Amino acid sequence: MSGEILSQSEIDALLSAISTGEMDAEELKKEDTERKVKVYDFKRALRFSKDQIRSLTRIHDNFARLLTTYFSAQLRTYIHISVASVDQLPYEEFIRSIPKMTVLNIFEVQPLEGRVVMEVNPNIAYAMMDRVMGGIGTGVNKIDNLTEIETRIMSGLFEKSLESYREAWQSIEDIEPVMNEFEVNPQFIQMVSPNETVIVISLNTQVGETSGMINLCIPHVVLEPVIPKLSVHYWMQSERKEPNPDEIEALQKRIQVAKIPILAELGSAEITFGEFMELQTGDVIQMDQTIRDPLVVKIGEKAKFIGQPGKLNKKLAVQIIDHYYRGDEDGE
Structure with a gap:
């Protein structure tokens, strides 16, 4: 049988013909299983x-x-x-x-x-x-x-x-x-x-x-x-263009002199909004880490390294000791 979709009236007529014996269901099955030959014009x-x-x-x-x-x-x-x-x-x-x-x-x-x-x-x-x-x-x-x-x-x-x-x-x-x-x-x-x-x-x-x-x-x-x-x-596909060596060198020079913010995070804490509204001068907020824990060093908004606090030339400093890994962070 062909692969075309029959309307409801055509389906009813087909079922009626099978039930009255005008059409043989076995012949229909046989016709459906016969090998189909498609004409090909070379x-x-x-x-x-x-x-x-x-x-x-x-x-x-x-x-x-x-x-x-x-x-x-x-x-x-x-x-x-x-x-x-x-x-x-x-x-x-x-x-x-x-x-x-x-x-x-x-x-x-x-x-x-x-x-x-x-x-x-x-x-x-x-x-x-x-x-x-x-x-x-x-x-x-x-x-x-x-x-x-x-x-x-x-x-x-x-x-x-x-x-x-x-x-x-x-x-x-x-x-x-x-x-x-x-x-x-x-x-x-x-x-x-x-x-x-x-x-x-x-x-x-x-x-x-x-x-x-x-x-x-x-x-x-x-x-x-x-x-x-x-x-x-x-x-x-997006058209891929081979990079120009001069353009690569110029880009590298610009990146090297670009300024990026670095933040050493001493710790963090969570308080309720009610506690925040009641804060007074002299109140102390307890952080979620001890003074012995390393600091998280962020590049921009992303945590990249861990470090330890110290002094360098009478100024506060942080020494990088390792990459930061946590959850989905890949340290790249």
């Missing part, structure tokens, strides 16, 4: 864990926010970009899923190997270009016959957006995105083999009244060197 090899997918989603959530700010400043109109989905699929499937004529920005992410594709829906791309050229931002799909000037404007607009991509990856890897190609026909690009696993990040994009998708295709070969950094353990 063309859709899952090479990224859910944990790594979540990390990639966080990175591109940040990218979507940065891209919204960038395009809002460039286009001076309403822009909203958010992550719609993050999936892993064969490269061939990604190519088949995008329009035959679209905007393809191919860029490197040095020092990582391989290239990344940013596919922009034609309506979105043309709405952006129309806005840059002084229009109201109307989305018209005429990508197949862009003029040289339009191509230059559009490629420049997306090339500058790569700075946002670099900033989004800073917490994981220092990358330098560099635009390589601007293409409109996906059949002309072949970055990896058709069955190679790629990560496709789909961004919902709203430009004024026009909406569409921006898709980022990242091949496995690009992400392979940084896969260990995409785990939750890496995100939770």
Whole structure:
């Protein structure tokens, strides 16, 4: 039986069917004990864990926010970009899923190997270009016959957006995105083999009244060197920085001249609040230790040593005789 949760009405119907003989309980048990076979498609090899997918989603959530700010400043109109989905699929499937004529920005992410594709829906791309050229931002799909000037404007607009991509990856890897190609026909690009696993990040994009998708295709070969950094353990670890020898020496000098309070405690006593209120000049409070017991020496508020009282150069002094140990005190 499947692992889904049944409603109360479904449970009642099942019990009724068993009691009337319409269903055989033994057959149900037999079905439950049979070995389950799960279909696995080797063309859709899952090479990224859910944990790594979540990390990639966080990175591109940040990218979507940065891209919204960038395009809002460039286009001076309403822009909203958010992550719609993050999936892993064969490269061939990604190519088949995008329009035959679209905007393809191919860029490197040095020092990582391989290239990344940013596919922009034609309506979105043309709405952006129309806005840059002084229009109201109307989305018209005429990508197949862009003029040289339009191509230059559009490629420049997306090339500058790569700075946002670099900033989004800073917490994981220092990358330098560099635009390589601007293409409109996906059949002309072949970055990896058709069955190679790629990560496709789909961004919902709203430009004024026009909406569409921006898709980022990242091949496995690009992400392979940084896969260990995409785990939750890496995100939770604090970044350890090797100390600078000069900084260590300067810190040691400051510590050596720092002043700390030292207190030699002669003893202590406990009295009631009533006794405290009745104290008069000349009253004597008896301590909880004798004059032969060693004194507790405190550094700040913490007991660190035991010592014995005496005189040095006609001044009261305390000689350290041992470390102080009591209960949870470790003497450190």
